[in-house]
Amino acid sequence: MSSGMQNIGKDINKFVDNYLKHNKGENYLKIFNQVKSNKVFNSIKEKSTITKKSITFDKFKTLASKL
Numbered sequence: 001m002s003s004g005m006q007n008i009g010k011d012i013n014k015f016v017d018n019y020l021k022h023n024k025g026e027n028y029l030k031i032f033n034q035v036k037s038n039k040v041f042n043s044i045k046e047k048s049t050i051t052k053k054s055i056t057f058d059k060f061k062t063l064a065s066k067l
Contacts (some may be wrong), residue, residue, distance in 0.1 A: 023058040
C-alpha cells in the first residue's frame with residue numbers, strides 16, 4: 001500500500017473517531033441505536049410470515065381500537 005493510501009486510512013479513522021466522540025458521545029449512541037434497531041427489525045422480519053388479508057373498515061377500526 002502506498003504512503004498516500006495509508007494516510008487516507010488514518011485520516012478516515014481520525015474523522016470517524018471525532019464524529020463518534022462529538023456531542024459528548026451522542027453520535028456514538030445514535031449510530032449504536034440505529035444498528036441495534038436494524039438488527040432487531042431484521043431478526044423479526046426473518047422469523048415472521050406476512051400474509052395479506054382483506055377486512056372491512058369497521059373490522060379494521062375494531063382491531064385498531066384494541067391496540
